[in-house]
Amino acid sequence: MSCKTTNADELMKTRDKILLSSLELFNELGERNVTTNHIAAYLAISPGNLYYHFRNKxxxxxxxxxxxxxxxxxxxxxxxxxxxxxxxxxxxxxxxxxxxxxxxxxxxxxxxxxxxxxxxxxxxxxxxxxxxxxxxxxxxxxxxxxxxxxxxxxxxxxxxxxxxxxxxxxxxxxxxxxxxxxxxxxxxxxxxxxxxxxxxxxxxxxxxxxxxxxxxxxxxxxxxxxxxxxxxxxxxx
Amino acid sequence: MSCKTTNADELMKTRDKILLSSLELFNELGERNVTTNHIAAYLAISPGNLYYHFRNKxxxxxxxxxxxxxxxxxxxxxxxxxxxxxxxxxxxxxxxxxxxxxxxxxxxxxxxxxxxxxxxxxxxxxxxxxxxxxxxxxxxxxxxxxxxxxxxxxxxxxxxxxxxxxxxxxxxxxxxxxxxxxxxxxxxxxxxxxxxxxxxxxxxxxxxxxxxxxxxxxxxxxxxxxxxxxxxxxxxx
DNA sequence: GACTCCCTAGAGTATATACTCTAATAATAC
DNA sequence: GTATTATTAGAGTATATACTCTAGGGAGTC
The missing domain is CATH 1.10.357.10 (Tetracycline Repressor, domain 2)
Structure with a gap:
């Protein structure tokens, strides 16, 4: 609640980073304006990687x-x-x-x-x-x-x-x-x-x-x- | 308010038909799910025609x-x-x-x-x-x-x-x-x-x-x- | 070293979407 | 009739989006 974790935490698993960054981006820009490609790019991972962890948006x-x-x-x-x-x-x-x-x-x-x-x-x-x-x-x-x-x-x-x-x-x-x-x-x-x-x-x-x-x-x-x-x-x- | 005009009114100008049908479709499906191509198809007019009357959505x-x-x-x-x-x-x-x-x-x-x-x-x-x-x-x-x-x-x-x-x-x-x-x-x-x-x-x-x-x-x-x-x-x- | 399992890269694809362009037709003015 | 203007068709385009597929790296295990 208090710790302002930026998503690029090295200790975090990719899956959790995806969830955290998605939430961040959704809140900031609106779900409609955030694509899976955006999320991947934001995390500097590949789309394939994202879709390995989640079946879809x-x-x-x-x-x-x-x-x-x-x-x-x-x-x-x-x-x-x-x-x-x-x-x-x-x-x-x-x-x-x-x-x-x-x-x-x-x-x-x-x-x-x-x-x-x-x-x-x-x-x-x-x-x-x-x-x-x-x-x-x-x-x-x-x-x-x-x-x-x-x-x-x-x-x-x-x-x-x-x-x-x-x-x-x-x-x-x-x-x-x-x-x-x-x-x-x-x-x-x-x-x-x-x-x-x-x-x-x-x-x-x-x-x-x-x-x-x-x-x-x-x-x-x-x-x-x-x-x-x-x-x-x-x-x- | 009371007259249940279906949009295909022959007496209506195309421009007004577009507005009316758009409203109908937006209400029914949500703006996000209604494209300009949908609207044109629904009215059986061409996309070009629609964009003649309106610059954009x-x-x-x-x-x-x-x-x-x-x-x-x-x-x-x-x-x-x-x-x-x-x-x-x-x-x-x-x-x-x-x-x-x-x-x-x-x-x-x-x-x-x-x-x-x-x-x-x-x-x-x-x-x-x-x-x-x-x-x-x-x-x-x-x-x-x-x-x-x-x-x-x-x-x-x-x-x-x-x-x-x-x-x-x-x-x-x-x-x-x-x-x-x-x-x-x-x-x-x-x-x-x-x-x-x-x-x-x-x-x-x-x-x-x-x-x-x-x-x-x-x-x-x-x-x-x-x-x-x-x-x-x-x-x- | 080989095998396995988890993870990742990255190019690629099918589909959709907003919108454009050209040419042609209908309507109107003269 | 002819010129002009308003309207329409319909093919086409650039871009985006969700998602797939193949190939491979890294770490542990035997």
């Missing part, structure tokens, strides 16, 4: 998705033996957006990817359902802890879905509506302003006891500049 | 976007000379989802399209801002009419953005998480269940006077089957 993507899945599942594991704190909630939010950032290529071309790979489609479907269940469970436990008012299950389901929709669409919003120029210059910091939006959804349900605290937390993620961000261009890539 | 997409923009702008024109009713709100919601349906290819490959066409990028950016402003204005007028409680402007802004995120991501959610098999079988009716989600966002802000009415309205859009929809496959296409 879909297999690379599928394996990257499985890593993503594993990461999110790990973070969204709700401990059932203790009440939930505000810190827990913050951790979940931060983690989810971290994951979204690390595998940000995925949601960009989601529909196309799922059309091309039926394994991926059904896996992703289940993944979504697990996430929705986790979000709903978080709401439930937040209510148990007196942080938000308890809600009937049907409403909780719809609320969880809205949270999911906001989270998974936040990146696209930033890249399409926010940045005026290229889509390259986008930071994890900006992405996390999505937390502000998620907490906005919770506001009406906060208990008086916790309202102030959560509102203060939310304030920490408030977008610095609501709109204009034209000033920085020469940055990444 | 981007120009076709750009013009389709302008139609989309015009449609939504038309529907989201808020009359300032009278208070807003619940029927107005319903009309806005229905209209927005109608537009989303008619140009559904657009949001699917949004990021790629904007990367390829800078005109489109800046136009879309402004389009988004107009939509957000309209949503915010709707909230304001709903408060004026006593349908929802009035909210400070900053909260209204964040709420409007959440509404926008839910609306623009609802289609992707349906296509990726809902349908188990192909992504083809998706109906306008299902899409409009997104209205249920949008109204879910409003619930906490409803005034006692209107709560019942809006909740009843919301109920009309409740998803029929929350999840499993495997049973129908042989349908469209």
């Amino acid at each position: 879909s297999d690379i993507i599928y394996e990257i998705f499985q890593e993503y899945e594993k990461l999110v599942d790990f973070y969204l594991d709700i401990p059932e033996d203790r009440p939930m704190t505000l810190d827990d909630m913050t951790f979940y939010l931060e983690s989810v957006f971290d994951g979204l950032w690390s595998y940000r290529f995925f949601h960009r071309d989601l529909e196309y990817l799922l059309d091309r790979d039926t394994r991926l489609r059904s896996d992703y479907r289940e993944f979504t359902n697990r996430c929705l269940a986790a979000i709903s469970r978080i709401f439930e436990k937040l209510a148990d802890s007196g942080i938000i008012e308890p809600q009937p299950e049907s409403l909780r389901g719809a609320m969880s879905l809205n949270v999911w929709l906001v989270i998974t669409n936040w990146m696209a919003y930033l890249k399409t509506a926010h940045a005026a120029k290229a889509s390259a210059n986008l930071s994890l910091h900006e992405l996390k302003q999505g937390i502000y939006q998620v907490l906005t959804l919770e506001i009406p349900y906060l208990t008086p006891a916790y309202r102030k605290q959560v509102m203060a937390l939310r304030e920490q993620y408030r977008p610095t500049m609501p709109d204009q961000e034209e000033t920085r261009e020469a940055s990444v890539n | 981007s120009d076709i997409i750009y013009e389709i976007f302008q139609e989309y923009e015009k449609l939504v702008d038309f529907y989201l024109d808020i009359p300032e000379d009278r208070p807003m009713t619940l029927d107005d709100m319903t009309f806005y919601l229905e209209s927005v989802f109608d537009g989303l349906w008619s140009y559904r290819f657009f949001h699917r490959d949004l990021e790629y399209l904007l990367d390829r066409d800078t005109r489109l990028r800046s136009d879309y950016r402004e389009f988004t801002n107009r939509c957000l402003a309209a949503i915010s204005r709707i909230f304001e007028k709903l408060a004026d009419s006593g349908i929802i409680e009035p909210q400070p402007e900053s909260l209204r802004g964040a709420m409007s953005l959440n509404v926008w995120l839910v609306i623009t991501n609802w289609m992707a959610y349906l296509k990726t998480a809902h349908a188990a098999k192909a992504s083809a079988n998706l109906s306008l009716h299902e899409l409009k269940q997104g209205i249920y989600q949008v109204l879910t966002l409003e619930i906490p802000y409803l005034t006692p006077a209107y709560r019942k009415q809006v909740m009843a309205l919301r109920e009309q859009y409740r998803p029929t089957m929350p999840d499993q929809e495997e049973t129908r496959e042989a349908s469209v296409n």
Whole structure:
């Protein structure tokens, strides 16, 4: 998570280097703009070598998705033996957006990817359902802890879905509506302003006891500049 | 809106037929899977003919976007000379989802399209801002009419953005998480269940006077089957 | 040294895609 | 009718893309 490994690590197996570089390139350029030949060239290996390790591009993507899945599942594991704190909630939010950032290529071309790979489609479907269940469970436990008012299950389901929709669409919003120029210059910091939006959804349900605290937390993620961000261009890539 | 014109209309100019068929094919198959040669073949005209009318594929997409923009702008024109009713709100919601349906290819490959066409990028950016402003204005007028409680402007802004995120991501959610098999079988009716989600966002802000009415309205859009929809496959296409 | 197994190079291929070019035809103006 | 303009056909092209195939190197093992 913290070590900034450039892919050219000599200690790494070729197979892992392919996965890592593919993820890097996909995130940077979009899956659609990254060919297997690009990946091979980037790693300075031959296409034949790449295809020795992976049957095709879909297999690379599928394996990257499985890593993503594993990461999110790990973070969204709700401990059932203790009440939930505000810190827990913050951790979940931060983690989810971290994951979204690390595998940000995925949601960009989601529909196309799922059309091309039926394994991926059904896996992703289940993944979504697990996430929705986790979000709903978080709401439930937040209510148990007196942080938000308890809600009937049907409403909780719809609320969880809205949270999911906001989270998974936040990146696209930033890249399409926010940045005026290229889509390259986008930071994890900006992405996390999505937390502000998620907490906005919770506001009406906060208990008086916790309202102030959560509102203060939310304030920490408030977008610095609501709109204009034209000033920085020469940055990444 | 209502006339189901198949594109082979003899009365239509070739240029318009190209636009119409392109939209049809894009919606059905996704822009990424539709080439200019496909479009020409579908219309039974030559590629040369197509390129006589449009310099390139981007120009076709750009013009389709302008139609989309015009449609939504038309529907989201808020009359300032009278208070807003619940029927107005319903009309806005229905209209927005109608537009989303008619140009559904657009949001699917949004990021790629904007990367390829800078005109489109800046136009879309402004389009988004107009939509957000309209949503915010709707909230304001709903408060004026006593349908929802009035909210400070900053909260209204964040709420409007959440509404926008839910609306623009609802289609992707349906296509990726809902349908188990192909992504083809998706109906306008299902899409409009997104209205249920949008109204879910409003619930906490409803005034006692209107709560019942809006909740009843919301109920009309409740998803029929929350999840499993495997049973129908042989349908469209 | 020979055998085996894992890995790699790199040229090559079938297919697709966006787009061009030339010539011809239909429509319109005079 | 003739000139002009708008439209169309259809073959063709440069480039890209996912992927294959053959040959061989390097390291361990007997």
